[in-house]
Amino acid sequence: MPVSTTLTAMGIDDIDAISRFTISRHHDHEVLKVYFERPADSCLPASLKFRFPCDNHSEVQATLQQVRAELEQILEQRQPDPRMAIVQNLEQLEQVMEDKMAELKRRLAELPD
Template structure:
């Protein structure tokens, strides 16, 4: 069973290649567009669109009177897919922050080592 079951059900085989997504409403449909990080020589698309119909929500206004305008609700499957996409994007952002932190530590270490080497060379030339 896949960690990202809703995305697997949508036919997404490599969810870790997802870089970002957008979600918008067009009439009574929600359009989910998923963007991927692909290699330049890949034949796979850089993005894909998925359309989800909204269902009519049977409801009442506040006074037990039927609603005067139609209200549509988002597909529960789409909500599950968006939650999985949020998890993927958040994990990538956290990984990027960790990468930047490591790069900062390396830069600091290089400065410390170069200053120490300069000090040792100065002491050696003084002998």
């Protein structure tokens, strides 16, 4: 994987764990959210959020464009098998459902008779 200087400068060292990213506008900021693939028992964050002011400061906009280009390049090189992506989505959904069921059962057991 190529070295990503802008992402590294932002504190993102494990570029191999990046799964996707979004850029959205909130009031006077562009918000970059970078998502990671992490093991279930990981204490590392599943995502990181960065804010870029929307003013016409060319250095800020250039940095955002550089970050976007680096992220697109990283993700483009990985083109996952579409079936694997569906399997991963199903596994994530199953885990969420199992966790929710366990929580509801626990709450039910805690209710007085």
